[in-house]
Amino acid sequence: MMIVGIDVGTTKTCVLVGKQDHAGRLTIVGASTSPARGIRRGIIVDIDEAVASITMALDRAERLSGEHIRSAYVSISGRHIGCLNSTGAVTISPLYRDITEADIRRTLEAARAIVLPAGHEVLHVIPRGYTLDGQDGIENPVSMAGFLLEVEAHIITGASTSINSLVRCMQGLNVGIDELIVGGLASSEAVLEEGESDLGVAVLDIGGGTTDISIFTKGSIAYTTALPLGGDLITNDIAIGLQLPFSVAEKLKITYGHSNPAMIDDHEMIDIGQFMPGRRDRISRKLLAEIIEARVEEICGMIGDAIQTVSYGDWLPAGVVVTGGTALLPGLLEMVEQELDLPARLGTPDRIHGLDSSLDRSFQLPAFSTAIGLLLWGARHSSLDSEEEEEQFEDDEPPYDNRSRISDWLRTLIVQKLKPAASTEEQVGILSAAYSAGSYTLALNRRSGSGTF
Template structure:
């Protein structure tokens, strides 16, 4: 009896993370392989050096394969970067013959109308996500199949990206000898891992603060409403520390991770950091409160930018489920309280839950995107576990990527 294997590859600015998951007959997702490697060749989520990026991806894949004992040939891959843009679009079609039951083909036609937006030649559609349907003026319909009507309307969330950035990422993964099952916008993947249905129904903002970017996704009425990727992340905090304390970047990063805090008032005035533990030839002492002041200033700036994006979405003051903060930088002490204060929202840290196998090692915000890629694969793949045969059953071998994707949203 074979178990279904799904692989997620999170190609981040600071690290590449590869997760290998198995879905058993009981529906449990077991993490059987984890491979991480420092990321080289990316800047703010975008590939700037193909060979370095390929080397990083290949190293992470090799570690995951050694741990899991699986040979990785396909994967779901996360994409982010400041080139990402999104907008909401509507499409409607007439039901012919009039007033017959709505079928899957009607939904596909409406979605195709919605995706027919004018975009520049240097941009490409990554996702077209149905948010909800309207049948003859009746709103709030999640699944219109089987309903009778004359007119079907769909509201979609469309995510686009730079053609060159998308293709460079694809090229890097393929050069590491892995074919891409699907490209997934990273905040959507993170949302799969850390958000509850009740939160997305009420209205929630997910903020994934990585090394090079901050990914924002606003959900309401159970669906995505607004996505954006800001070109600022944990690396800029590290840069400020390096400049302010005149330290090498690598030492500044270790200082941030080991002693960083976002609230200077929580640090004693006489609490000093001995730099000799990071640089043996240096005998200087650094006040930990000064380090916290530098971090606080940059984190405040970051969440002011997040606040501006929430205002642009039109949902400022309309997110009762509050803020879910995730990503590697979310592990900084004091960041949750500062973020909640600036955004004036209830806040919690988002960690991936409900996993098995090697789950203990990845139940951290830094792994939210990678775990979300596995969950996205479970939800949106054309493969399903066939209990009678005890093996994988392919329900859509000849379907295109777009066709497979549409099936995942339509029963």
């Protein structure tokens, strides 16, 4: 079964193509990145530019893998991401029959029935635990017998405008969306070690434009947010403070950057000419570190405020796991530990195969935690049987995602109408109507011309 992850970030777009065998082993068969355009602090601000950027990575990943990408798990981030915890309950009828997956879905739908701020919608409904007839702490109630089934769920929301912009980008690429995954959730999938979420841990994905915070307690996600700040702000400070182009400031940060000026010799100098031919001036590396330190302190302070605001600071014995491209900045982990008063470790995505001499091993770096996590999320939430089901549908009707926001009755109506459709144009009209009614994704299959939603 093929699984594709597309990480749409502020500084880069990453496309990974993975294949999962019947033993559950996931192997990367294609990987590509491209510089991000049209995206600012996790938010798409220019759809055409974003589509052009994603296309570069998508086409190369297809060439490397030899596969045509029809759909993907896609990351979403930005300060619009919010969360709340909710409960839902349903009665089991007839009394004390075995609980089924359908009952589970009904409880989650009940938990999802909440009032959201205007312009926001639900991205994830994640069960934290079930209670059956007053007995709590149940992880999976399927096949148990009871009368009243309750669920505590973590609900992650996003701004409709930001979601729709990302959906439109995928439409422009003719790529369907298997599921939109909040970036911090995907990163956590890739970097958390066994037992950390049970103890209590925070995952900090510090990227170029955003810092995603995901807090886990008692084995499941408890809090999710995204701060509109990241490594690009550090680079911008360097560019302004040292009067350098942004691109040169970025190279300077990567090559000589450090978060702790005390670790730098007072007399160490950096030759700017190595980044800008013709320049003969030098700058103090300690001054560079002082500029970086000021911004890192601010970022750590805002992370600490976010954690303390929801009173989880005392519930994180496993500390924090820091990932994302900025996590490799020397001295950052020590700064995080000092500012948050919690143990910190570097989170790297190392739970996947195929990163050998045939592919760039840099994909095991923290900068690619979200992309790797998208594949792992897809593998964990997909059934191997889905591939056979998709092949069965290819010749007569388009496949669809059962997590779509489209309601069951509307989905049935569309499929019935698509079967006799005489042309691609007719199918487009039907699917366009579905999109207007609230479907999750509308895209034409680039190879067959069929619709996916």
